[in-house]
Amino acid sequence: MLNHFFHSQIALGIAECVVTALLALAVMLLARRRAPGLLKELPVAELRGVVQIVLVGAVLAFMLRGPQWTSLLVLAGMMLAAANIVRKRAKHIPRAYMQALISICTGAGIVLAIMIFFGVIPLTVAMLVPVGSMVIANTMNTQSLFLDRLRGEVTSHVGEIESALALGASADAALLPYLNTAFRACLIPSIDNIRSLGIVWIPGIMAGMVLSGASPLFAALYQFVVLTMIFSSSALACFVSSHLATSRIFTAQEQLVLR
Amino acid sequence: MLACSQLGRVLPPPASRFLLADVSLELARGEVIAVVGPSGSGKSTLLRLLNRLDEPTNGTVLLNGTDVRTLPPRELRRRVGIVMQRAYLFPGTVAENVIFGPRQHGRMIPSTEIDDLLTHVGLSGFATRDVLTLSGGEAQRVAIMRALVNNPEVLLLDEPTSALDDAARLGVQSLLESLIRERHLTCVWVTHSIEQARVMADKVLALESGRVSAYGSAAEVLRA
Numbered sequence: 001m002l003n004h005f006f007h008s009q010i011a012l013g014i015a016e017c018v019v020t021a022l023l024a025l026a027v028m029l030l031a032r033r034r035a036p037g038l039l040k041e042l043p044v045a046e047l048r049g050v051v052q053i054v055l056v057g058a059v060l061a062f063m064l065r066g067p068q069w070t071s072l073l074v075l076a077g078m079m080l081a082a083a084n085i086v087r088k089r090a091k092h093i094p095r096a097y098m099q100a101l102i103s104i105c106t107g108a109g110i111v112l113a114i115m116i117f118f119g120v121i122p123l124t125v126a127m128l129v130p131v132g133s134m135v136i137a138n139t140m141n142t143q144s145l146f147l148d149r150l151r152g153e154v155t156s157h158v159g160e161i162e163s164a165l166a167l168g169a170s171a172d173a174a175l176l177p178y179l180n181t182a183f184r185a186c187l188i189p190s191i192d193n194i195r196s197l198g199i200v201w202i203p204g205i206m207a208g209m210v211l212s213g214a215s216p217l218f219a220a221l222y223q224f225v226v227l228t229m230i231f232s233s234s235a236l237a238c239f240v241s242s243h244l245a246t247s248r249i250f251t252a253q254e255q256l257v258l259r
Numbered sequence: 260m261l262a263c264s265q266l267g268r269v270l271p272p273p274a275s276r277f278l279l280a281d282v283s284l285e286l287a288r289g290e291v292i293a294v295v296g297p298s299g300s301g302k303s304t305l306l307r308l309l310n311r312l313d314e315p316t317n318g319t320v321l322l323n324g325t326d327v328r329t330l331p332p333r334e335l336r337r338r339v340g341i342v343m344q345r346a347y348l349f350p351g352t353v354a355e356n357v358i359f360g361p362r363q364h365g366r367m368i369p370s371t372e373i374d375d376l377l378t379h380v381g382l383s384g385f386a387t388r389d390v391l392t393l394s395g396g397e398a399q400r401v402a403i404m405r406a407l408v409n410n411p412e413v414l415l416l417d418e419p420t421s422a423l424d425d426a427a428r429l430g431v432q433s434l435l436e437s438l439i440r441e442r443h444l445t446c447v448w449v450t451h452s453i454e455q456a457r458v459m460a461d462k463v464l465a466l467e468s469g470r471v472s473a474y475g476s477a478a479e480v481l482r483a
Contacts, residue, residue, distance in 0.1 A: 159347040162312055163402075167360035168337035168409060177350075254332045255312060 021046045063125045071128040075112070078133055079104050082140035090147035092258060099244045100143055107237025108136045111229055120225060134205070134226060135233045138190070142234035145186035146241055151258065153178035154249060158259050171250040179242045186238055190231040197227060260445050261286045261339070261413045266308055266318035278304045279469045280317070286413070286462070289443040293456035293477065296466035302449040305466070306415045309447065310339040322412070333363070340411030342419045346398035353377065353393070353401050354386040360409040368408070380404045380434060396427025400434060407438070416448040457481055 002019070006012040024046065028039045063070050079101065086100035093099070112132055115121045121131050154161065157178060164174035197203075198220070205226055209219035249258045267280040279301040286292050294302045307313040309320055311332055320327045327335050337360065348356050354373050361368055368376075370386065377385050380400040390398065399419060406414065419435065420428040436459055439446055450456055456463055456477060463480040465473040473480045 159343065159345060160349060163343065163347040164349070164359070165332075166310060166312060166336050166341045166343075167405065168333045168363045169359070170333060170363070173363060251314065253311060253314060255314060 017050055021050070060125065060129060063129070066125075068124055068128075071123075071125045071132070074129055075108075075132045075136065078136045079108065082136055082143075086140055086143045086147065089144040090151065092151050093147055093245075094248050094257070096147060096248070099241055099248060100140075100147070102244060103143055103237040103241035104136065104139050106240045107233045107235075108132070108139045110236060111135060111233040115229060120229075130205075131226060131229075135230055138230040139233045139237045142186050142190060143237050143241060145189075146182050146238045149185045150178065150182040150245060153181050154256075154258050158256065161256055165254055165256070171246050171254040174254075175246055175249065179245060183238055183242055187231070187235055190227075190234050194224075194227050194231060197224060203227070260288045260290070261309070261320075261322055261447070263309065263320045264318055266305070266315055266320060268304060268308060268313060269316045277469055279308070279466075282318070282464070282466075282471055284462070284464055284474060286445060286447065288445055290461045291439060291444075291446040291448055291459050292462040292464055293460035294447060294449045294464045294466065295451070295453065295456055296472070299468075300466040301469040302466055303417050304469075306341060306417050306447060306449060309413075309415060310336050310341055312336075312341075337364070337409045338411055339413045339415060340406040340409055341415040341417060342399075342403050342406050343417050344419065344422050346395075346402035348390040348393070348398055348401055348405075351390065352386065353382065353388050353390060356390060356401055356405050357386075357408055359405060376404050376408060379438075381430070394427065395423050396430055399423060399427070399431050403431070403435065403438070407442075413445045413447065416446060416450075418449050418451065421451065453481065 002015050003012060006015050025039075025042060028042050032039050059074075063074070082104050083097055083101035086104070087097040090096040090100070112121065112128075112135060116123055116128070121127055154175070161174045161178070165171070203223055203226075206219045206223040209222065210216050249256065251257055262283075262285040264283045266282040267277065269275065269277045282301075282305055284292060294305060296302055304313065308315045311320075311327060322330070322335070322338060327339075330338075349359060354370065357373055357376060358368050373386050374383070377383060380403060382397060382400055382404075385393075385397070385401075390401065393401065399422075403419065416435065420431050423431060432455065438444065439459065448455075448459065460477045462475065463473070463477045464471060465480060
């Protein structure tokens with residue numbers, strides 16, 4: 001119906017945004033007694049979200065005309081921002097920013113580099129920025145989950161960890177069961193995403209590819225590629241992070257500082 | 260055997276509160292010192308400084324004349340064992356808990372020896388039991404054996420019976436008393452019980468608000 005009134009693509013896009021934003025507001029208005037605070041938050045979040053994503057679209061439009069390597073700069077900026085978001089989530093862990101930055105850069109960096117090398121992701125702004133951002137964003141989420149779970153595990157097992165230290169265990173050995181629990185827990189969503197692919201959800205990138213005219217079969221295979229990439233990047237980042245954790249949770253004299 | 264002088268710990272900023280100050284004591288081989296005092300007087304803090312689970316901010320701890328800061332922490336903690344208020348057993352079997360300490364430095368213990376050790380603490384036939392099935396008293400007996408299997412030169416006891424019910428408390432207490440006598444263990448025993456201190460201790464250190472309020476032979480301090 002909207003396309004009867006709006007003929008340019010941009011005007012149609014804006015109209016669609018307005019309709020969906022109003023729908024979300026109407027739903028929250030209906031359910032306002034459940035969470036009155038959310039009703040106030042929602043318009044701000046919607047406004048913020050639309051401005052941010054439009055800015056990204058504008059930057060992408062600008063970059064599409066420039067040299068392709070600029071996409072690497074954008075991804076580097078995203079990794080810095082992602083580490084900062086993880087730091088806020090893991091503020092009880094000393095020097096969490098560097099831990100998150102090193103982990104995300106290693107995880108996402110290595111996986112993206114391999115994918116670029118094999119030509120799975122073409123080195124073009126149009127592909128690298130959206131796919132790279134998906135990989136980085138998901139790696140960031142997993143990293144937040146990992147550190148948050150690790151903190152929870154450590155603070156609820158202080159007695160066991162200090163008992164292990166008191167029996168002559170190294171800090172690594174004392175922490176190991178809790179690192180393993182956190183590692184496994186933070187990767188569950190990524191594995192479940194792969195497992196439920198197609199049955200429970202058809203993610204955005206596939207829908208987007210089909211909408212823009214790609215063969216549905218190729219779009220389906222590429223969706224699997226993206227989700228598996230996300231898993232590899234997340235797991236590698238957490239693996240690196242787990243090796244950096246001991247030096248942040250214990251002193252050099254193997255005394256537990258996070259409690 | 261074990262000595263400390265002017266030992267203290269101040270929390271780092273922003274708390275900047277002192278937990279313990281100017282504690283000095285000397286313990287000869289085979290001696291037992293009872294550390295008494297109200298809750299929050301710094302008894303547990305003292306033990307944690309002796310095996311360096313926490314870092315002293317003042318003073319020194321000497322083990323056989325060696326400043327413990329020159330020892331690798333893992334070696335120090337093997338030589339100065341601790342039994343805490345609660346057992347804090349690791350998930351798994353009783354035997355896995357008992358061999359945890361020796362396994363950390365590659366020492367294996369044959370299963371017949373584990374059975375013997377468990378018999379010593381009244382847990383004959385418990386080796387393959389899951390620790391989740393143990394009562395509080397049984398768990399604490401495992402924790403005691405788990406600490407002793409490292410053959411520590413000094414054993415720190417942080418009110419090991421305070422979290423137990425009356426029946427279990429008496430059992431664990433008499434077990435500890437007989438182990439200390441049989442093995443001539445050198446012990447720092449944090450306790451609430453003056454009676455226990457009178458029976459077991461050669462020396463008594465009384466703490467109040469993080470400072471020493473009395474220190475001397477058990478006869479002198481407990482008479483006062």
